[in-house]
Amino acid sequence: MIGTTRPLVGTGVLLKATLRHELKRFIPWIAIVTMLSTSSILAYAWMFPHREDRAVLDATIGGNPALGLIFGPARNLYTNEGFNTWRAFALGGFLTGIAAIFAVTKATRGQEDSGQAELLASGAMGRGARLAVAVLLGIIGSTLVGVVTALCTLLCGAEADATLLLAATFTATGWMMSAVAAVAAQLGSTARAANTLAVSTLSVLFILRGFLLSLEAPAWTNWANPLGWLDETRPATDNHWWPLLYALVFTLIVTAVAFGLSSGRDFGQGIIPSQPGSAHGSLRGVEGLIWRLNKAPAFTWVIAFVALGVIFGYFIGSVKDLLASSPAMAAMMAGGAVDPAQLVNNFAVTMLSMLGIIAAIPGVQVVLRIVSEENSQRIEPILTGGISRLRYCAVTLAAAAATSTMCLLTAGVLVAWLSSRADIGLSFLDVFIQAAVTSVATWPIIGIAAVVVGVRPRFAIAAWVGVLESFSITIFGPTFKAPDWTMAFSPFHHIPHVMESDAHGWGVLGLLVVSALLCVIGCSAFNRRDIGVG
Template sequence: MSTLTGTRHLVRLILRRDRIVLPLWVLPLAVLPMTYATSFFELFPTAADRAAYAAGTARNPSIVALLGPVYGESVGALTAQRGGFLLVIIALATLLTAVRHTRTEEEAGRHELLAGGVLGRYAALTAALLVTYAASLLLGLLTAAGLVAAGLPTAGSLAYGLGVTLTGVVFATLGGLAAQLTESAGGARGIGIAALGLAFALRLAGDAGRHEWLSWLSPLGWAARVRPYEGERWWVLLLPPAATVALAAVAYPLSVRRDLGAGLLPPRLGPAGAGRALTGPFGLAWRLHRGQLLWWSVGFGLLGLILGGAAKAAGRSVEGNPQLEEILARMGGTTALSEAYLGATLSLAGLAAAGYAVQAALRMRSEEAAGRAEPLLATGTHRSAWLASHLVFALLGPVVVLAVTGFATGLTYGLSVRDVPGELPRLLAAGLAQVPAAWVLAGLAVLLYGLLPRLAPLVWAALAACVLLGQLGPVLRLDQWLLDLSPFTHTPQVLRPAWDATPLWALTVLAVVLAAVGLTGFRRRDLPIG
């Protein structure tokens, strides 16, 4: 029997299971760069406009830290820089996909069942990586095709698309390696995300500081250094395959030398007896959610520091461009450019916080599918109490992370304009104003889980639609009825001198109704979901 026997069948199984999940992140990420290019053509029609924008961007270390360097004044160069942060999202998506189809399958016991048949030693890891590589390739090709369709040169578009593909390939392989190091899927995700955070920190320090060599140490910095549309340096694209081979050379031997279900790192043993905090469902939910909440809060805090530091210069960089001023005003709700920028970026933070809310709400489904909920509910634990214990984090988690974001943003922006007492409360309120819209997505997740649990992951499609409407709506000037489908459209513009809190109450009531219907359905249906 070959070491790869059964790989083809596992690939088909993964594609079958991910037929909804993969398009949910591949298609939106492929569309966004094309929309960036289209908007730059419209907003900066002359070379002088583009030069002024590029110069303002290059002088702002916060923007460079977040997006990466800008290497030219063409629409292509501006588009490549604007899509710099997308590489972080792509890296995270491919890393989590690889972990889900390796360590998660092993932890759930499904891999052991398959391995009892005719399955080669390397088949499981290879199948997971092949599917993730193929998704990355498709993403890169669609991205390049979209950029060409937007009117950008073919060579630069291909260079950018290859950078996207190879970034995904590197971090997919990193996810495959992380899956070999620990016996839990959560631990593997933690190791992978920590490595991604280190890569982002190296890229940030190299791009925003005086030590550019640090960016060459980060896989997130290689795609930008290909310099799409500005004299492409194709040789840089040799670095990601080299890193992929090095990571795979470690991951594959570990996958067969360790015991099934075990990891290279020894498990951290807990106490022999459970503490008082674990005597109820809320204590167990806290144990399950606390690490995720901590790291989301840290990440949002760092993001807020960067966004607040960039606000003042971002407002100056678009001054005099009426089209861009109009778009920022529609997204941020005010004609003051710095405040419009802050409103727009905090709206993006709200969308990201909704992602946390959805993830926390869907933890109930994963607990039930893994068979851990049924034994717990067989005790004196009531269904309502168990669901409420997870719902607490789906509702309070966005409050925490958006409060951290608003506080950090207000602090750094207040320092830049020398008015911390005045700006910090305003931006803290603007961050918290995004919470009810995030609650609506959490309520929708609970509704689907309670009534149609197999369809619960479709809430990610609803979140993706909100992202696309929020990002593309102001640029494409979509009809208002279409924009109104997103709950974030109804979030009031808190940075305006006068604003109405009625939409916040309406969104909160909607979220409560959705969650209540979901709870009713959960109490009446059978377990497990199978």
């Protein structure tokens, strides 16, 4: 391997090539974040034309810490820009951060895993060039997210100050997560491990910010969280630009740490070494293989759902205080409840549905593991060794459904326990059964991912359509007064309220039929198409 004493030599040439091939991966993320912002501006005046409507919206959202957990505090819902800030600030930043993480990891550890990095290193290229290009890719892509979102939102009629600042927070989040991903790429032994480390870091920071803001924790807790710095910008109210400087400093410092770690690790290895396998073979068939491939991320998700179960259980346990402080919020969230007991029941169902949407994520990840194994050319030896494609696909889908169900039931146990101890009229058994029934709604989402993998694995990002659709309809549908036919597109809309006397299982039966149909289509398509072509 040809070396050079200049660590960044070749950065410019490699950056041009990388942008030409990899920048397009930001396009779906740019589209999603842009639609999130522009739809808020376009829909606000139509859905809430009168001040009375906006007052109800303010009481509904402002008094609901569960929504604050995801979207952050609602500081000004009487203007287009204030509503857009509440709806897009936290999610837009989170999505931009995810995009940056995936881009940086692919351009660092992803290249090492695939062998591309060794080919690049054999030329006249400095040791730090690839890492510098990866971070710059994340920074440029995140900047594009902010610029495109700002321009499109301004064209929809938004005011400039709040809109530009809001878009800048998206970019700043992407910058910080680019640096975090650069560090994770040095720590993880594989690209998958690096992605897990970086995404877990972002998710923990995201949940902690929302949880502490919902609890109205002391101000210093917000300053202890890098994502909390961006919350201090307060678009559409105070419009502070100076907290963005903290994000810039964070990016520079953490990137410097990444370069320091890079200089001290072996090529192709992570600072955190991978654990050696068992001295004796224990895999028995494709079932054991699928379990081995997915058990580590599954256990990680279960641990995460323990924390989520405590958080959501706390919110459900405090429902009486919420109802007392904000009757309008209770009425909208409950969607037609007529008495306090039914209000509490429907609130619990809403919270469990939110947990269900999150639980669908690890299930989709398991399905997408087929694509990653296929791209790494590890699946062909398995399929040529007597394992049928249908069996491989079916076992993977079963593992995906089991993972999502296990995650939701883990959280469901804690939610049920905390709810039953809160003296709000909910029993442990009722809440746990509701959580178990809700897990069925994750299966059609997994089925959608199966169809994408079976028909067009090249467009694997489309596997997340089910998660995005369910989240958008379930969370935003009631706020925007969506009609029943629109709400019906979310599988969580068909989950029965088992705590009600007139509950029936037709919705669950329908979800089972749809799930089975989607999985059959996905497996059949996977069985017919060429491996490595899609």
